[in-house]
Amino acid sequence: MTILITGAAGYIGSHFVRRFLKTRQEKILAIDNLSGGYRPAIPDDEKLVFHQIEIADSTQLNELIRTHEVTALVHFASSILVGESEQQPLRYFKNNVSNTLSLFDSVLSNGIKHVVFSSSCAVYGDPLFMPLTEDHPRNPISIYGQTKLMAEQVLESLHRTLDLSFVSLRYFNAAGADESGEIGEAHVPETHLIPNVLRVLTGQLECLQIYGDDFDTPDGTCIRDYIHVNDLADAHIAALDLLRTSKRKLDEHINLGTGAGYSVKEIVDKCQEISGKKVKSLIKPRRAGDPPRLIANYAKAQALLSWQPRYELETILQTAWNWELNRRY
Numbered sequence: 001m002t003i004l005i006t007g008a009a010g011y012i013g014s015h016f017v018r019r020f021l022k023t024r025q026e027k028i029l030a031i032d033n034l035s036g037g038y039r040p041a042i043p044d045d046e047k048l049v050f051h052q053i054e055i056a057d058s059t060q061l062n063e064l065i066r067t068h069e070v071t072a073l074v075h076f077a078s079s080i081l082v083g084e085s086e087q088q089p090l091r092y093f094k095n096n097v098s099n100t101l102s103l104f105d106s107v108l109s110n111g112i113k114h115v116v117f118s119s120s121c122a123v124y125g126d127p128l129f130m131p132l133t134e135d136h137p138r139n140p141i142s143i144y145g146q147t148k149l150m151a152e153q154v155l156e157s158l159h160r161t162l163d164l165s166f167v168s169l170r171y172f173n174a175a176g177a178d179e180s181g182e183i184g185e186a187h188v189p190e191t192h193l194i195p196n197v198l199r200v201l202t203g204q205l206e207c208l209q210i211y212g213d214d215f216d217t218p219d220g221t222c223i224r225d226y227i228h229v230n231d232l233a234d235a236h237i238a239a240l241d242l243l244r245t246s247k248r249k250l251d252e253h254i255n256l257g258t259g260a261g262y263s264v265k266e267i268v269d270k271c272q273e274i275s276g277k278k279v280k281s282l283i284k285p286r287r288a289g290d291p292p293r294l295i296a297n298y299a300k301a302q303a304l305l306s307w308q309p310r311y312e313l314e315t316i317l318q319t320a321w322n323w324e325l326n327r328r329y
Contacts, residue, residue, distance in 0.1 A: 002027040002068040003240070004112075006055050006103065007077030009037025012118065012174055012232055014183050016074065019233040021045050029068045031055065032077065038329040041183045056102040065110045072114040072243065073107050074236055075100070078147075081191055082122065083287070085144035096147035101154065108162060114243040115155065115166040116236055121255070121294060123149045123170060131225075131297040134170070134253050141289040152253065159251040167239040167250060172225040172257035172296045174232055176316035177323035184323030185229075193264060194226070194317065197271045198324040200279050208279055210264055212286035221264035223293040225257040228311035228319070232256055238305035257296025258309045270313065274321050 003020075007013040008030035014037070017030060021043065028048045033055075042050050049068065053060050055077050064070075078096045079085070085092040107115065122145030123138045140146045158164040175194050177184030185195050199205035213220040235256050243250060262270075268279050301307045311319075 001071045002029050003072045003074060004029045004031070004065065004070045004107075006031055006073070006075050007037060007118070008032050008050070009034060009039055009041050010076055011185050011187065012171075012229055013037065013076035014041035015178055015229045016076070016233040016236050017048070018043060018178065018183065019230060020237055021047060023237060027068065029064060029070055031061070031064075036080075036187065038186060040329045054099070056099040058102055058106050061103070061106045062110060065106060065112070070110065070112060072116070072240060073103075073112055074116045074240065075103065076118045078118065080144065081189075082142045082144045082289075083191065085142055085147070089143045092143050092147050096144075097150050100151050104154065104158065108158070108164065113163055113165055114240070115164065116239045116243070117151065117155060117166060117168040119152055119168045119170045119253070120145060120148045121170050121172050121257070121296065123152065126291050127294065130293055131259060131295040132255065133297045134255055134300055156251055159249065163249070165243050165246070165250045166252070167243060168253045169232075169235060169239060170253060170255050171232060172227055172255070172294060174229050175226045175320060176228040176230070176311060177319045178230060179319055181322050181326055182328060184320065184327070186327065186329055193224075193267055194271070194320050195324065197268055197279055198275075198321055201271065201275045201277045202324055206280070208268065208281040209284045210281050211284050211290065213283050214286070215292040217263055217292050219263050219265045222290055223261040223263045223295070225259070225261055225295045226267075226313060226316055227256060227258050227309055228316045231309045231311055235301060235305060235307050238307045242305060252304060254301050254304060255296040255298050256301060257298050259296060259298055260313070261293055261295040262313060267317075270317055271321070274314075274317050
């Protein structure tokens with residue numbers, strides 16, 4: 001059997017590919033348009049075939065699905081920058097909604113019934129309570145979050161009307177890098193806190209911009225739930241296993257986080273400890289739509305996937321630092 005991975009050369013997709021190849025005997029059909037991913041992040045392996053194509057290229061994709069006898073989809077491919085989504089809304093609706101619809105059409109027309117979807121805690125919007133559970137109202141405040149919600153709603157409709165079983169995984173803050181140092185986070189532009197702190201420490205960035213120090217938190221900066229990228233990868237493998245072993249058609253949304261929150265200043269302090277260097281920072285005005293806290297309740301992941309995070313924050317930061325010192329792409 002073969003699984004189809006979209007966005008396979010991206011940050012989370014590439015970590016999933018490596019973890020899957022190490023733990024499973026199935027083959028992988030990996031696709032990526034390389035707009036935000038890197039070909040060197042995909043290992044050379046006899047169980048993997050890589051193609052640089054668009055997920056909306058239905059003619060080529062249908063042929064590949066049939067040729068490789070694909071039985072399941074893990075869908076990572078999307079545009080992911082919250083700020084950019086507000087500036088380029090049509091691009092986000094096209095990439096994250098329209099192209100995803102085309103992908104689902106190819107999947108369903110070829111008899112694939114199992115889908116793992118890469119979603120986001122951005123679907124919740126401003127939190128009404130904390131930690132966030134999956135039954136929290138979905139009211140996204142960014143276009144990025146709106147596109148993820150729309151994709152979730154499409155999956156819910158396809159589940160209700162067709163023979164489709166899915167698990168939607170809502171990430172909190174993905175961070176860290178593989179212990180091998182061979183793959184890691186490499187976004188352009190980079191908007192995530194941890195890699196930007198580390199870029200200041202390595203001299204690639206002159207100053208860290210901290211957006212707001214007047215939030216209702218102990219030190220005034222935002223608190224977020226950081227989860228190691230390999231923990232995310234393992235959850236996707238567990239979700240695939242759940243889809244295949246379940247005796248019922250699934251329509252599950254599951255949070256992936258650690259249940260622990262750290263402020264921006266705490267992250268900066270811990271990165272300084274690991275590196276032995278000081279971070280130059282500048283306080284900027286708050287960004288629109290930044291809630292003071294975002295922390296996951298991951299009890300459902302424990303119950304349904306027999307999953308829980310294995311990496312502590314120190315390991316997350318150390319693996320990220322090792323990657324930053326020895327970037328390969």
